[in-house]
Amino acid sequence: MTGIDALMRANPVIPVLVIEDPAHAEPIARSLVAGGLTALEVTLRTPAALEVIRIMSRVEGAVVGAGTVLNARDLDAAIDAGSRFIVSPGLTAPLAEAAIASGVPYLPGVANSADIMRGLDHGLDRFKFFPAEAAGGIKALKALTAVFGKVRFCPTGGITEATAPEWLALPAVLCVGGSWVVKAGTPDPAAIERAARAASALRRAAG
């Protein structure tokens, strides 16, 4: 757990990246790192994703992980491409077992107490709360954290630059994830660096 805990504490915001064109990978990663965001989640939602992970991994200072990892096959492909952490939208036993066996830091998605209990059964206690806003928002997460005191979260899904501070003010939140830092389409390096700098300056309340 130490690996994923350290990663979550190192960055108040994990940018969620959906990149269609491998040519955008290097400029986006450079701008994010320049703005102070180093943990980059590349979702396996585009055909280019694995190549994007390979390219971004060569950018100094970037710690590149894979998101939207749905099963052990995705996990293997993501690790082969150089992913240094793994994020999944939900939690299944086969993926949890494979991810833990791989030794690569793993952040599974949970949306309710049954998900968290299954994660705890696997020895996991750091989770992505997904989809954060649609699954009940801050009110839902507060209710969950009242029950699961030692668990820490990275809420993701529907979070914006404006709402990120409210989430980070919760004691159980180590970081938040979001796609707002990098807009779809042709990247604007200066705008990405600016958004990254604002995001990396946010402070968490969690200890």
Ligand SMILES: O=C(O)C(=O)C[C@H](O)[C@H](O)COP(=O)(O)O
């Ligand atoms: O692809 C995955 O594995 C996901 O879990 C989904 C992403 O984390 C969210 O799509 C990000 O949410 P937005 O910031 O609202 O865009």
